Amino acid sequence: MEHNELDSIDLQLLNALQRDASISNVALAERVNVSPPTCLRRVKRLTEGGWIERQVAVLSADRLSQSLGHGLTALVEVSLDRQGSEHLDAFEARAVAHDAVQQCWRVSPGPDFMLVVQAHDMPHYLAISQTLFTQDANVRNVKAFFATKRAKFTTTWPLLKPPAA
Template sequence: MEYYELDSIDLQLLDALQRDASISNVALAERVNVSPPTCLRRVKRLTESGWIERQVAVLSSDKLAASLGHGLSALVEVSLDRQGSEHLGAFEARAVAHDAVQQCWRVSPGPDFVLVVQARDMPHYLAISQTLFTQDANVRNVKAFFATKRAKFTMTWPLSFRTPTTSTI
């Protein structure tokens, strides 16, 4: 296996790209003080080695809610009766396949899963809950928390304090 050690330039590139992946290569190169061809090579290497999984657009929840309906965000704890790997895997597969589930986390201790669910409204959430929870005999307990305000939302990792690490590629 080949080892790829992140250096301070790589960390600066990752930090800048996680904040704004639409930045041009020239602007990114200027920000981290390297030439544009070097910057392009490094970003390509970071992507090919799996440090960058994908680039996405983060949509405005307020504008979507105003345009498509009120919008309802729920954080949902799910506990299963049987926790064998086949049971956990089956529930996880159903949850991640559902479009309304934005995030699915296996957690411990406590519930088996925490889901972040985005619904149009309460009737839509009810339909989602019937599909994911009510129809599954292995679901023991569901506890939903409905968001009243989003105080912070970010996808960034704090990289400025980190020292370079070694990883296999």
């Protein structure tokens, strides 16, 4: 098989791992109907091939906000005055380096960037906005939307076709 091709077993492995990466190799092999050594070899190949970027723990936002006060999520549109690649790269580098920025997307059309920012509270968000937006002479417009409820959050990609009805 070509190194950058995925077969149905690879897709099943990726689908299972993106839902629960803590599953044992034996349980994973059983789930996709391959032997444990084959499963281990395939997962290693998927990891080395870049299909599996990293394995992380997804933390509970509700529990963290109760304990630490991480109670403010902002979805922020950022438009720059100058959109040359060096200007876009410079803003992007500053945004991704900031710990409060969970996600940074270059988008088109409309604003140049969409950020997901996690702050303890409004004063913390104000400090973040001063650092990222106010001090940058190239930031033309910032529009922040504050989340009132997280209705869905997932890290999964739809990899498998749904069963026929």
